[in-house]
Amino acid sequence: MGREGARTEVLGEDFAERRVRARERLDAVDPHKRPGGIEADPKRQEWFEAVYALAEDDPAAVPWAHLEPRPLLEDWLAARSLVGLRALDVGCGLGDNAEALARAGAHVLAFDLVERAVQWARERFPQSAVDYRVADLFNAPSEWRGAFDFVHELYTLQALPETLLPDAARALASFVAPGGTLLVISRARDNGEDLGGPPWPLARRDIESLAVDGLRLVALEDIPASGGLARHWRAEFRRGEAGG
């Protein structure tokens, strides 16, 4: 059995059934599945709000909540230390990945567009050292500009319409300090392959398009599907040292 399947088993059959039912409810209110919806909710903000509101405190009803850090982040962290780094977790959801960054030694600020997500993360981790905030990737506080040695984004880009990728790329790049790193983890598709969506797995050219405003792509892993885990990208971008 793959990691995803094993995890669902740990969370239980009932959890899996509640997730399936929630997915049906969420698809029914997804702007990308009804005429005119995309124009009405271009950033999918109403839909993300609806996910957390309709969940009524049940994590099974938040499709991306696994109540543990994602394996591809954990593997990556296992070989590294983030001790003392200023880290930013983008689109933090219920906080498991942000907590993993903090355990790796970083001073973590984690943000999400949806207030309920942020409250929920704080409730789940009351002793946390992570600073959880409500903010919009596309309109982030100006003091975050160049303020992070390590920026992490997992699964938010693939949940956004393709037309937002250029703005998202500039926003992510803007957070990275001189000498800093951006780590992006996403489901993958081939260039030109249409996978429907949402979510929309990213193509190689989408990943390459994130190297903007002084960021260089320094490592790109194409991780094949195995077990229950779909094909993924794990991509690392770096900004040169100031004056270097």
Ligand SMILES: C[S@@+](CC[C@H](N)C(=O)[O-])C[C@H]1O[C@@H](n2cnc3c(N)ncnc32)[C@H](O)[C@@H]1O
């Ligand atoms: C697919 S979920 C992934 C959550 C988390 N990274 C994880 O892997 O569990 C995407 C998250 O990004 C948040 N989000 C969507 N648009 C955003 C924006 N413009 N700014 C900040 N967060 C956003 C959503 O509310 C949601 O929690």
